[in-house]
Amino acid sequence: MSGRRFDVTAIGNAIVDVIAAADDALLVTHGLRKDAMSLIDAAAAERLYGIMGPGREMSGGSAANTVAGIAALGGRAAYIGKVADDQLGDVFMHDIRAIGVTCDTPPLTEGLSTARCLIFVTPDAHRTMQTFLGATTQLGPEDVNMDYITASRVVYLEGYLWDQPRAKKAMRDAAVRAQAAGVKVSLTLSDAFCVDRFREEFLDLVQHHVDILFANETEILSLYQAATFDEALQRVRPHCEVAALTRSERGSVVLSGEEVHVIDAVPGVDVVDTTGAGDAYAAGFLYAYTRGCDPATCGRLGGVMAAEVIGHYGARPEADVKALAAEVLSGRTTRGGPSR
Amino acid sequence: MSGRRFDVTAIGNAIVDVIAAADDALLVTHGLRKDAMSLIDAAAAERLYGIMGPGREMSGGSAANTVAGIAALGGRAAYIGKVADDQLGDVFMHDIRAIGVTCDTPPLTEGLSTARCLIFVTPDAHRTMQTFLGATTQLGPEDVNMDYITASRVVYLEGYLWDQPRAKKAMRDAAVRAQAAGVKVSLTLSDAFCVDRFREEFLDLVQHHVDILFANETEILSLYQAATFDEALQRVRPHCEVAALTRSERGSVVLSGEEVHVIDAVPGVDVVDTTGAGDAYAAGFLYAYTRGCDPATCGRLGGVMAAEVIGHYGARPEADVKALAAEVLSGRTTRGGPSR
Numbered sequence: 001m002s003g004r005r006f007d008v009t010a011i012g013n014a015i016v017d018v019i020a021a022a023d024d025a026l027l028v029t030h031g032l033r034k035d036a037m038s039l040i041d042a043a044a045a046e047r048l049y050g051i052m053g054p055g056r057e058m059s060g061g062s063a064a065n066t067v068a069g070i071a072a073l074g075g076r077a078a079y080i081g082k083v084a085d086d087q088l089g090d091v092f093m094h095d096i097r098a099i100g101v102t103c104d105t106p107p108l109t110e111g112l113s114t115a116r117c118l119i120f121v122t123p124d125a126h127r128t129m130q131t132f133l134g135a136t137t138q139l140g141p142e143d144v145n146m147d148y149i150t151a152s153r154v155v156y157l158e159g160y161l162w163d164q165p166r167a168k169k170a171m172r173d174a175a176v177r178a179q180a181a182g183v184k185v186s187l188t189l190s191d192a193f194c195v196d197r198f199r200e201e202f203l204d205l206v207q208h209h210v211d212i213l214f215a216n217e218t219e220i221l222s223l224y225q226a227a228t229f230d231e232a233l234q235r236v237r238p239h240c241e242v243a244a245l246t247r248s249e250r251g252s253v254v255l256s257g258e259e260v261h262v263i264d265a266v267p268g269v270d271v272v273d274t275t276g277a278g279d280a281y282a283a284g285f286l287y288a289y290t291r292g293c294d295p296a297t298c299g300r301l302g303g304v305m306a307a308e309v310i311g312h313y314g315a316r317p318e319a320d321v322k323a324l325a326a327e328v329l330s331g332r333t334t335r336g337g338p339s340r
Numbered sequence: 341m342s343g344r345r346f347d348v349t350a351i352g353n354a355i356v357d358v359i360a361a362a363d364d365a366l367l368v369t370h371g372l373r374k375d376a377m378s379l380i381d382a383a384a385a386e387r388l389y390g391i392m393g394p395g396r397e398m399s400g401g402s403a404a405n406t407v408a409g410i411a412a413l414g415g416r417a418a419y420i421g422k423v424a425d426d427q428l429g430d431v432f433m434h435d436i437r438a439i440g441v442t443c444d445t446p447p448l449t450e451g452l453s454t455a456r457c458l459i460f461v462t463p464d465a466h467r468t469m470q471t472f473l474g475a476t477t478q479l480g481p482e483d484v485n486m487d488y489i490t491a492s493r494v495v496y497l498e499g500y501l502w503d504q505p506r507a508k509k510a511m512r513d514a515a516v517r518a519q520a521a522g523v524k525v526s527l528t529l530s531d532a533f534c535v536d537r538f539r540e541e542f543l544d545l546v547q548h549h550v551d552i553l554f555a556n557e558t559e560i561l562s563l564y565q566a567a568t569f570d571e572a573l574q575r576v577r578p579h580c581e582v583a584a585l586t587r588s589e590r591g592s593v594v595l596s597g598e599e600v601h602v603i604d605a606v607p608g609v610d611v612v613d614t615t616g617a618g619d620a621y622a623a624g625f626l627y628a629y630t631r632g633c634d635p636a637t638c639g640r641l642g643g644v645m646a647a648e649v650i651g652h653y654g655a656r657p658e659a660d661v662k663a664l665a666a667e668v669l670s671g672r673t674t675r676g677g678p679s680r
Contacts, residue, residue, distance in 0.1 A: 230603055
């Protein structure tokens with residue numbers, strides 16, 4: 001895998017999180033479903049942003065969080081995602097480039113504005129999320145820079161995109177081109193409801209185009225309509241070269257050919273906010289994977305990255321993750337895989 | 341495996357549990373280490389029994405609990421274990437035969453009395469255990485009825501016996517004879533400290549004589565001096581035909597050739613007393629195994645049996661476990677392997 005320009009190129013929904021404090025009365029007044037993530041249209045996004053208190057903007061988006069994590073670890077990453085030519089678009093592009101990710105997807109110049117997720121944080125630390133997809137719905141095959149795809153070790157695809165027909169085409173094209181160029185194709189299932197809507201297509205994708213699958217427990221159960229985790233585990237084994245199944249406090253199970261690894265979660269983490277845990281796991285896993293690490297080490301670094309992200313607000317790492325990775329990759333620690 | 345007289349013949353320490361209520365002051369007065377299991381001599385056993393309140397005798401012993409569980413499930417089992425020709429010996433032999441287990445090891449007629457475990461239950465429901473091994477230390481090769489061994493599908497050996505040189509010889513003889521007769525040899529590691537004392541011998545046994553290994557997490561970590569569960573898992577995989585690794589509330593991991601199954605614990609169990617959980621797991625597992633069930637089903641029935649036993653005081657099942665087994669074996673339930 002030497003000589004490739006990028007470790008990972010990702011394709012995903014480019015979203016800016018807008019985080020502000022709010023009291024419960026505000027949620028009630030504006031009919032916001034507490035603790036939930038709801039999709040909203042442009043008018044609602046403008047209106048709700050108007051009633052929001054002073055906020056903090058943080059670039060988000062699942063696959064974008066993953067490549068940000070890979071870059072934070074010292075990996076080389078590119079990102080393909082659609083913002084609009086507006087201020088939040090500028091924020092998104094600034095942040096992802098500032099961390100060292102190559103990103104030059106042309107912004108949308110008319111029509112929809114940049115996707116944003118308005119996050120109302122109540123005094124109990126719960127989050128109520130209102131997502132406007134905006135410009136990201138316009139991502140299409142023409143946005144996929146095939147030079148990046150073929151110059152990567154791994155292409156990482158976000159399942160959320162499957163809801164948009166043109167984005168779906170973009171992902172399929174990228175997967176086919178990657179396979180032809182000997183680039184590993186990686187997919188995160190993203191969301192159990194999304195899997196439910198497109199089960200047959202995802203199954204086909206997983207069986208025929210995906211080398212490295214990421215899924216959490218509800219997603220993999222949904223994919224195979226399995227009653228138990230073990231049943232889903234047995235089903236997915238022959239379908240992918242590598243599968244990393246995350247289980248929250250139960251850690252993860254990593255499948256790789258004949259190998260099966262049961263990786264315990266990092267113990268003793270004071271969980272503040274689980275948003276981005278799966279994205280961070282994928283970052284750690286793929287960083288280790290593209291360095292030729294064995295599957296257990298990939299899973300351990302995934303677990304360590306997830307633990308870092310859930311220990312604070314925000315979906316991107318804040319600690320010195322290079323130091324954490326050095327510990328895991330050198331075998332100096334069993335973080336991410338200790339038993340009790 | 342048809343035509344064998346017994347599904348399982350077990351060899352273990354034949355112990356009667358004596359359970360009585362006690363207050364904390366009594367523990368302090370007599371210097372009993374609360375919550376611990378301590379080995380005591382005959383004089384201490386007599387003295388402590390004298391100060392015990394009115395008690396309830398229940399046959400115990402790890403492997404004996406397992407064959408009792410197999411018999412409760414409807415399996416055919418034999419037990420080889422040494423009691424003395426005294427009243428507690430009568431209790432032990434009565435109970436194990438009453439549940440349908442074949443047991444005719446000649447009792448010790450002079451010297452040591454029947455092994456007992458004095459269990460002081462304080463008002464907080466904690467147990468303080470004082471174990472006198474007595475007659476069971478005299479189990480020797482002459483007690484192993486080789487006709488039972490060769491007439492079984494599986495021989496089940498209790499690691500605790502390894503502390504006694506003659507019992508160790510008895511186990512080794514049984515294992516060698518079983519192998520020659522095409523009988524599967526199964527071992528439970530029993531105790532991490534015991535594993536620590538005889539690591540090399542256990543490793544040799546596991547690699548060369550054991551087909552089906554049972555171990556909890558601390559035991560398997562001790563056997564391989566592994567830092568993580570996954571490390572121990574990878575080490576044991578090539579050593580045994582089948583290994584069932586139990587992890588308390590994390591369920592179990594079952595290895596069988598190329599297969600690896602991650603079986604979740606039965607959820608929602610109100611844990612009263614975990615004594616005998618591993619014994620009951622082995623009972624469920626071996627009952628299913630000797631009926632030709634696949635490894636995942638064996639692990640699920642193990643989990644269901646463990647859940648039954650930890651839901652009440654006492655190490656042997658009380659519920660209608662035949663009905664539970666019928667559910668698991670028919671696939672009508674995912675009990676023992678449900679996801680959340």
